[in-house]
Amino acid sequence: MEYLYFLYIELLHKYNLPEFIGMTTFPLLPFCVVAVALILVVLFLVLMERKVLAFFTQRKGPNRVGPWGLFQTIADAIKLLCKENITPTGAEKFMFNLAPLLAFVPVMVIWGLIPFSSEFDFMSYSVSALLFMTIASIPILGILLAGYASNNKYSLIGSFRAVAQAISYELPLVFVLVSVVVLASSLNLRQIVLAQISVYPFCGWFIFPAFLGFLIFFICATAELNRCPFDLPEAESELVSGYNTEYSGMKFAFFFLAEYAMMFIMCAFMATLFLGGFLSPFGFYLSEKFINNTFWAQISVYFEQVFWLFLKTFFLIFCMMLVRATLPRLKSNQLMGFAWKVLLPLSFLNLFFICCYKYFIYAK
Amino acid sequence: MTTKNKLKINIGPQHPSTHGVLRLVLELEGEIIKSCEPVIGYLHRGMEKMAESHTYLQYLPIVDRIDYLSGFFNSFAYCNAVENLTQIEVSKRSQYIRVLTMEMNRLSSHLLWLGTFLLDMGATSPLFYTFRDREVILSLFEELTGQRLMYNYYTFGGLRHDVSSDWLDKITDFVKIMPKKIQDYENIITNNPIFTTRTKNIGIMSKNSALQYSITGPNLRATGINVDSRKTIHPFACSPIQLIYPELDFQIPTAQNGDSFDRYKVRVEEMKACLKLISQCVDWLKSNSGEVISPIKQPLLKVPEGEFISNVEAPRGVCSCYVKSDGSTKPYRVKWRTGSFYAVQILPKLLENAFYPDLMAIFGSLDVILPEVDR
């Protein structure tokens, strides 16, 4: 990081710019990188979801705009940008306009917490896992606000459901996170990844001791993301479009963006916790083997780490899409019962098991 | 809001899960439905009034549109009534072709129901699978009749034209691959714990209330009453014309509880029974030949004075067509009785104290189609 900062100041000096500009703008740069990367990923993700769902149902998916429909989402985004921004007459104007931002901004923030490689994570704190969970639950406020401010009964019911769902699924999620923290003995996400290094390739990943935890986490993450089969807040056949019924144009796009970005981040988080994050599944990095130059090998290792993380993330996203394609939607009382009666006890069991494992086997 | 703590909510007339333009006025207490009032009439086209200004033949193509998913049944009910009034004999081969097309139509109608029902429940993929298979049937119909939904294939006393042996071969192929596809749907859905908990013991219809509300078809059979007008002595009609259903070997599936799951199960089993019937009809048609073209060639048909009501076991319950003639070229009165009309009526009873998401499980499983309700 310091090396990068040095390079940046050097670059500014070349153009005769004072150093304080560098001091003030340098912390913003990662955020810009993050924002652009996130939007690109989301654009790709939307296309991927449509394509994958099409393959599951023997269709072709979008293939009109650009090769293999690559620019389809861009076209959609332009369409949404050009649309009129409508605020319904009966709506609470301020809150109605605030809600999409409240849903979107926290997602941008937590994106920086994910360790992309062993050197570069934009924000690294000793408690970043905790911070992640904290900020990740803010968008639900945006959803509640959207439902409340829309002055629409469907939206209201949808947002109630979303909040109830988020609260009940947060608990097992956190308990599984605790079990991972116990295994890694750290709350820092990078440390959690590094704790998964072992002598044999991919045997140290936490998915093996905490497979039950992984399943619980996967289910809870699906619920947190309001994805099928837990898509009650926006259940199309019941609530038309749930909390975002009244939203259109760019405001809807914000919700949409936040939803997909959150999906990517949740999966990346899951990969970090259970699938060894940026670690290579072979136990060594390919670039170390194939590139002789040490300097370039080191640089390319970082990129390879990003690649492995993305690969694992996309695998998890693919699983989520398969789930979406197969399962019918749950009922609201069924959903609550499942969280409190099944997942919470199971997550306790998982935590207990992990503690025993840590105490008797791992520690030795 | 009418009362305290109650949320009044309008489902429809334009809503993704009402399969058309049904409007339901619900009163919710939390997520529990306290009362429900169906409002219909948004698709009223005056089918019965229209009959009085059209001649018998002119009215025939319009009949297909009463229930656009199973047009052959409506056509048959109307043709049967007119044939009985005029005492036209219908040849055996054309009866067989009628049964064949009707059973295929039942299959396609059930396929569409299955897809949309599961879509209402939130499962997206089965919709595309069922539509894929339904498309095969529709293509076969198009090859036979010239159109995919509005067939206008039956005429008084016969059919428009005979089926070709190529077409029969295609059906044989279709019947061979279809059981595998049905097995696929069952793999995805039948034992799925989410689906079973959402539908079992939901929307229970007792035998007594089903009869009280005049529920017919698969919905009635799901309560355990084994009634099917295909199996009674004079199938479809109390008429001298005998249909060929007694000659065919088929089972009528029934269930016991009358909940949403049983209605699903009965319909899926019925799809299998349809395949059985289809293959038997194809076998008969391949080995026998005969005349199918109607003896009546003139477009203006004069029907002797009288009245007749013919009943068909349509996919959504008994479809009755009452025709009263005063001896002229136009029907004096035509009255349609359709299954969905009564299924809508029982909704408030089934929805009482149900959860709001149960609305989709119950309404979807009843298989209501709105043009049939409003006519």
Place this chain on the structure above:
Amino acid sequence: MIKKSLKPFRDIIALALGHLTVFKHVFKKPVTLEYPEKKLPLNDKFRGEHALVVDNEGNLLCTACGTCQRVCPSFGTIEIEKEKTEDGKFYPKNYTIDLSKCIFCGNCVQYCPFGAITMTKEYELADEKKSALKLDINTLKKNYSDSIIGERDTSKR
């Protein structure tokens, strides 16, 4: 009791089977028909746009008897102007079909005593103007010759 305790396992097996069944379809060929480029093959019975049959000498078979009007379920779709030739035969001076009223039932074709009207395979009938949906006698004649050749100039309407 045993049955009940086994239920979670049966549920998990059922869920796995469902996911496998859906996943299986990835390896199957897509059934999508890319419509404007590719079209389903139509057979001869297809009921599309109408055409008036012209015999080898270029004369219409139609005698303007009006049977098609009488069997048409949608009133006012077919309008015929009847005229008499010098040798006492009737022929249609003008014959219009209003496609916006037509329900494509095929009754006119079925009941025409002279086989003078047919239906082509043309089904892309949308147009910007309502007046373009009124087919007059010349269009109907042209439809027939086009349907025999098998190709159509869609730009004309």
Place this chain on the structure above:
Amino acid sequence: MNFDVLEKFNVEIIKKENSFDKIRVEASKLCDLLNFLKNNAEFDFDRLNTIIAIDLIDNFELIYDLHSTQIGQHTQISIIVDRNSPKVPSITEIFKSAYFDECEIFDLFGIEFTNNKNLKRLFMPKGWIGHPLRKDYKQTDERLSWNEKEEVNGKQ
């Protein structure tokens, strides 16, 4: 079917074919007859298929189409209703499915069903004038004249 037992209702047998009959009864005795037919084990007509209303110019005819699921019999009970004061006792107490049928007939024929509490228009809008399925029905509502006006404008 044996109709001798029905003599106390003054029934008039109109048609008698195999398992398909039509009998006529006075409107006042309709409820009693239906109750009898429904609860008598010999007849066991447990399902009301439909109610058919016919405009006979001078008066209305109502046909109650009954089915028995167990025995497999059909029968039709017909009553004649005076055109000037069309009032018929409601049978929703006996067959609940009759409610929609009665609403439909009230909507399209203007026949009133006494003691049917919630009689309303079913298909037509609330303020519709007239009953469309009557033979003498003519569309006179001025509010609907926009339809014709638009057509005139369209032609210009």
